[in-house]
Amino acid sequence: MRPVIKASLHYLALAVVSVLWLIPVYAMVINGFKSDLEVSSTPVLVPPTQFSIGAYVSVFGSLAKPLLNSLIIVIPTSFIAAFLGAMGAYFFYTLSYSYSRFSSTLSDVLFSLIALATFIPYQATLIPLTRLIVDMGLLDTYAGIIFAMLIFYIPTGALLMSMFISVLPRSLVEAAKIDGTGDLKIFLKIVFPLSMPGFISTLIFIIIQSWNNFFIPLVLVTTPEMKLISVAVEAYTGGYGTLYNDTFAAAMLASIIPLAIFIFLGRYFIRGLIALGGGGKGV
Amino acid sequence: MVKVVAKNLSKVFKKGKVIALDNINITINNGERFGILGPSGAGKTTLMRSIAGLDVPSSGELYFDDKLVAGNGKLFVPPEDRRIGMVFQTWALYPNLTAFENIAFPLTNMKMSKEEIRKKVEEVAKILDISHVLSHYPRELSGGQQQRVSLARALVKQPSLLLLDEPFSNLDARMRDSARALVREVQNELGITLIIVSHDPADIFAIAERVGVLVKGKFAQIGNPDEIYNDPVSVEVASLIGEINELEGKLSNEGVIVSSFKFPPDTYRKDNPASEKIMIGVRPENVKLSKEVINDDSWIFVGKGKIKVVGYQGGLFRITVSPPDSEEEIVTYTDHRTNIGEEILVYVKKHSVMVFNQ
Incomplete structure (x- = not known):
């Protein structure tokens, strides 16, 4: 196999693993910034339309x-x-x-x-x-x-x-x-x-x-x-x-x-x- | 300043499957410089480690002066109480401490004031010429400096016994000579007992006044280095202490025959051949190659040879010569160039051929 293809496959595999690992982290980060309504009405992987720190304020205490x-x-x-x-x-x-x-x-x-x-x-x-x-x-x-x-x-x-x-x-x-x-x-x-x-x-x-x-x-x-x-x-x-x-x-x-x-x-x-x-x- | 006595010392590993030391008996006198020479795996390091207390002999006894330090598989005096200085093959400097702290380390275990420690470290550093690198870490030092720091660490506590385990093998050739001279000088000054382990005969010649050749866990021969060089008890010992040509020959009325070479009786060093099949050994410096006949009684003609290999080694040519149509080889050194394939007259020095009966 040519080195370029081999390296590309390596990176592809690494990218897949990284994405798999990052998805939950990403979901955790973006959903924390959603409002009460938005979090229950939008899909979990869609970013919030409006950033709200209300959730953080309410849980931090x-x-x-x-x-x-x-x-x-x-x-x-x-x-x-x-x-x-x-x-x-x-x-x-x-x-x-x-x-x-x-x-x-x-x-x-x-x-x-x-x-x-x-x-x-x-x-x-x-x-x-x-x-x-x-x-x-x-x-x-x-x-x-x-x-x-x-x-x-x-x-x-x-x-x-x-x-x-x-x-x-x-x-x-x-x-x-x-x-x-x-x-x-x-x-x-x-x-x-x-x-x-x-x-x-x-x-x-x-x-x-x-x-x-x-x-x-x-x-x-x-x-x-x-x-x-x-x-x-x-x-x-x-x-x-x-x-x-x-x-x-x-x-x-x-x-x-x-x-x-x-x-x-x-x-x-x-x-x-x-x-x-x-x-x-x-x- | 201690006498080391080993009595029937043996060490086995792996439940007796490997015999590292086999009934060693030796007395190393107070203030003596003793060398242990041997091939790899002969038990040199095991013997050294047993003396240091890092290994415990399986049987036999080890005395320092009259005190039993280890016997019959038990350790009576641990290494830290044996008053030993040791230089390891790898030097074993503490990488996280500076040269000063490395040298001072053994002193910090004694009840000694900081001022006193500083004085002692500086004193020994001056002798070994490392005063200017005391604040450096081992990785910042050259090989020679590391070796001297290691030696300083071994000497600073004024041990009664100094153990050197192949201390020069990691140095380049030039450094090695000065390091050997230094060790001798320091030993001479302090008068401590010294044991050096090496597989390099040059270390032994430079330092030891008596040497034991260890082969398969036993002392094959003990004596002063010259004696062992000139009168080895076996071919193996002979080859350990210096380069030698080993030839297998047959005994005849006219001498030992090796292919078309003939070594007449006046070439024998000492022993007369007794068996029919014998081994002879000739040191390279006792062989002379010449194109013309040599009219000198001290060189004896053994036969015509053919030059097989010529190598150049800094000023000298290393020549391998064989009797025509034979696989036997003799190596010697000359100062002039010769050509491969050339026919040449081979002479050996009178009374220089070692005869080993088999």
């Missing part, structure tokens, strides 16, 4: 607190999960390179358990998780939600970070050992700075995952004051009737933060993934 709540939850959750995950990943790295056969077996077993933990659906842990949080007296508190999220996202962080850490040259860690350095210092001074692109990727991944997490806040929040954004948005699709322009505006507001993170930090996310593919040559 009730979404401000959930947005703030989400930020309060997501920021510590993602940083703690990514950092502790990185520490855990380094621990497995040292175990797997250990001279003792017992520790390397232990590393494999524990690592498989962690991988397994990331595959467990939240729903399956509903009852024990709720009981745990209730017994700790943390139901309907920030600490409770953060703790519950950490249970799920620390293993995710460890799993992702272990991919980034395992490509670091082993001789660096060995050189540091010979220099008389303890593991914590090796991690903080050498391993962590060198896996920074991976850390940022992991962080972004966990921010987006925890921001969008619906089930944990749904179960562990009992008062409207503590509602997180994902649950608050869902409340706009009512059982008796739905104001579509309000729903779209709410969805838009809820997506702004993950979208902004992806737009501004996306290149770090991708750079981290590229460093991984290059066998750690990026460091």
